[in-house]
Amino acid sequence: MADNTTPAIELRGLCKRYGSGDTAVDALKGVDMRIAPGEVVGLVGPSGSGKSTLLKCLGAVIDPTAGQMFLGGEAIFDGVWKVKDLRTLRRDRIGFVFQAPYLIPFLDVTDNVALLPMLAGKSNKEARRRALELLEALDVAHRAKSNPALLSGGEQQRVSIARALANNPPVILADEPTAPLDGERALAVVKILNDMAQQHQTAIIVVTHDEKIIPTFKRLYHIRDGKTYEESVGK
Amino acid sequence: MISLAARDIAHSWSKYVLTGIGLGLLIGVTLSMAGIFRGMVDDAQVLLRNSQADVWVVQKDTQGPYAESSSLPDDVYRCILGMPGVQQAANVTYFTMQVQHQGKDTRVMVVGFGSGQPGAPPSLIAGRHVTRSHYEAVADVKAGFKLGEKIRIRRNEYTIVGLSQRTVSSGGDPMVFIPLADAQAAQFQKDNDAIVSGRERTAANPAFNRPNVPGLLEAVQMSQTTSHNVNAVLVQVRAGWDATQLAADIQRWKHLQAYTYADMEEISVKKLIATSAKQIGLFLVILTIVSTAIVSFIIYTMTLGKIREIAVLKLIGTRNSTISWMILQESLGLGLVGFIIGKTVATLWAPVFPKYVLLLPLDAVLGLLVIVVVCTLASVMAIRAALKVDPAEAIGG
Numbered sequence: 364m365a366d367n368t369t370p371a372i373e374l375r376g377l378c379k380r381y382g383s384g385d386t387a388v389d390a391l392k393g394v395d396m397r398i399a400p401g402e403v404v405g406l407v408g409p410s411g412s413g414k415s416t417l418l419k420c421l422g423a424v425i426d427p428t429a430g431q432m433f434l435g436g437e438a439i440f441d442g443v444w445k446v447k448d449l450r451t452l453r454r455d456r457i458g459f460v461f462q463a464p465y466l467i468p469f470l471d472v473t474d475n476v477a478l479l480p481m482l483a484g485k486s487n488k489e490a491r492r493r494a495l496e497l498l499e500a501l502d503v504a505h506r507a508k509s510n511p512a513l514l515s516g517g518e519q520q521r522v523s524i525a526r527a528l529a530n531n532p533p534v535i536l537a538d539e540p541t542a543p544l545d546g547e548r549a550l551a552v553v554k555i556l557n558d559m560a561q562q563h564q565t566a567i568i569v570v571t572h573d574e575k576i577i578p579t580f581k582r583l584y585h586i587r588d589g590k591t592y593e594e595s596v597g598k
Numbered sequence: 599m600i601s602l603a604a605r606d607i608a609h610s611w612s613k614y615v616l617t618g619i620g621l622g623l624l625i626g627v628t629l630s631m632a633g634i635f636r637g638m639v640d641d642a643q644v645l646l647r648n649s650q651a652d653v654w655v656v657q658k659d660t661q662g663p664y665a666e667s668s669s670l671p672d673d674v675y676r677c678i679l680g681m682p683g684v685q686q687a688a689n690v691t692y693f694t695m696q697v698q699h700q701g702k703d704t705r706v707m708v709v710g711f712g713s714g715q716p717g718a719p720p721s722l723i724a725g726r727h728v729t730r731s732h733y734e735a736v737a738d739v740k741a742g743f744k745l746g747e748k749i750r751i752r753r754n755e756y757t758i759v760g761l762s763q764r765t766v767s768s769g770g771d772p773m774v775f776i777p778l779a780d781a782q783a784a785q786f787q788k789d790n791d792a793i794v795s796g797r798e799r800t801a802a803n804p805a806f807n808r809p810n811v812p813g814l815l816e817a818v819q820m821s822q823t824t825s826h827n828v829n830a831v832l833v834q835v836r837a838g839w840d841a842t843q844l845a846a847d848i849q850r851w852k853h854l855q856a857y858t859y860a861d862m863e864e865i866s867v868k869k870l871i872a873t874s875a876k877q878i879g880l881f882l883v884i885l886t887i888v889s890t891a892i893v894s895f896i897i898y899t900m901t902l903g904k905i906r907e908i909a910v911l912k913l914i915g916t917r918n919s920t921i922s923w924m925i926l927q928e929s930l931g932l933g934l935v936g937f938i939i940g941k942t943v944a945t946l947w948a949p950v951f952p953k954y955v956l957l958l959p960l961d962a963v964l965g966l967l968v969i970v971v972v973c974t975l976a977s978v979m980a981i982r983a984a985l986k987v988d989p990a991e992a993i994g995g
Contacts (some may be wrong), residue, residue, distance in 0.1 A: 398618055418993055419993055420912070424993065450916075451915060453913070453915045455912065459992070461910075461993070465907070466611060467907050467910065467911070468907065469602070469605045469609035470600070470602075470605055477600075478916075483915075487600065536993075538993055
């Protein structure tokens with residue numbers, strides 16, 4: 364990592380222990396990570412290595428046991444959460460892209476994206492305008508009024524990326540976003556993520572098993588037995 | 599902010615409407631049960647209103663003539679007419695019987711009344727009032743008779759000369775009004791064999807069949823075959839006089855039982871139909887519990903079907919209150935759909951019931967309020983399930 368700017372996200376010695384006593388399991392054993400704004404990094408590792416636990420800690424849906432977590436230079440975890448409202452933190456400062464798009468089936472494409480700005484207090488009109496901008500940027504604006512179930516897998520994933528970007532968060536967590544896609548579409552999604560990271564200066568962490576997309580990352584974190592090892596792919 | 603509940607309902611409206619129809623039929627049954635109870639109360643009240651009386655004078659220590667049997671000599675009314683404050687007093691008889699009409703049995707209440715006096719049928723919807731002393735009748739339309747048709751009561755046939763409406767007994771049986779003398783004869787009339795055997799029994803009694811007292815036996819036998827009793831005397835009070843005071847005076851000085859309108863309403867509504875009211879009340883409670891259980895189950899199942907979406911909503915920062923409100927709105931929406939369907943079907947099938955079903959707007963409003971409470975309670979289980987959903991479930995692994 365050769366960047367002197369304030370990192371979008373930084374982890375120092377992050378630990379997570381499940382259970383206690385003899386049955387305790389250390390899923391994360393001091394994870395260090397530093398990702399700059401606009402950077403897309405891969406996170407790879409075998410099953411049970413702690414990828415999902417790390418993602419859940421980063422997404423503020425489970426509590427780390429120890430360590431520090433910084434978002435845009437601000438300490439959000441230092442042994443305890445430093446922000447009172449984790450729901451607001453997730454809504455405004457962290458975007459999520461899932462393995463399956465998990466779009467809300469009863470909302471149309473526009474409202475799936477506009478929901479986040481609406482939850483953040485934006486007016487319906489303003490939220491929908493933001494959603495349409497993103498859908499246009501991701502080339503799915505022609506499906507704006509469609510039901511998500513009528514979209515192809517690639518289109519659905521692009522809509523979920525638009526949703527992740529809706530509140531312009533500094534960090535996006537992508538959990539195997541190319542898993543259900545074929546090679547060409549998977550690479551297209553990674554390109555979109557890279558473009559969006561550049562355009563919005565968003566740091567994106569992509570958890571993946573997908574051998575096709577691993578070479579596209581400039582930096583890669585390997586996670587094994589609860590610890591991360593950085594690898595510069597250099598592409 | 600968009601309404602998540604409205605969007606969810608619009609997305610799966612067919613499932614929602616079908617469920618609403620099922621619930622609506624249940625609500626329709628519940629509203630009909632309430633209507634049947636109201637109908638019973640109204641039947642009891644309309645009977646009192648149609649009597650046009652302020653005070654009912656009946657046999658001492660009875661609650662007649664509707665709740666218990668009562669028998670009075672038919673000249674009692676003369677003593678009552680002489681009392682201060684009495685505008686009018688008239689004899690009346692009531693008895694229930696099966697009559698034949700077009701080959702079918704119809705249960706009716708036969709009323710014997712004096713023309714133009716309390717107890718006479720109120721305004722008619724067809725024909726005229728009874729003007730002859732015998733063998734003419736006015737029938738409630740519910741009995742099914744038409745003008746000019748004959749109705750057989752005991753041994754005699756009566757011509758229907760008028761038709762009335764909503765003139766029913768407290769049990770909902772249509773009334774047939776006939777002249778008082780005919781009703782007295784019909785009420786206590788014995789069959790021929792009973793008369794013959796009664797005459798023989800009297801003739802065999804030396805006390806009534808004395809050789810040196812001519813005419814005694816015939817007089818005794820005549821008194822045994824004619825009736826001079828009625829069931830009640832209906833009294834109208836003069837303007838400015840107190841019915842309660844008059845009833846007390848009759849009880850004190852004439853040694854009879856006298857009830858005011860309020861007393862009679864108490865007997866007819868609270869005592870006479872008390873068991874039926876409890877029965878229907880219990881049924882309504884059971885139906886309400888069943889409805890609550892059904893709505894709970896439906897909303898809970900619908901919520902479980904959205905667990906992944908709820909996890910995603912929570913992960914992206916949706917407030918618990920927003921998710922709870924969505925579930926509550928869907929539950930209330932289901933209740934509203936059910937209520938509209940229930941009220942419609944209850945209104946449509948009410949006339950088909952053999953007894954009067956009175957659907958009061960107040961009951962509909964109360965029903966709607968109960969549905970709001972029921973749906974709110976029913977959504978609690980689903981809301982608890984939704985609030986327990988961990989947003990981490992949206993993240994794989």
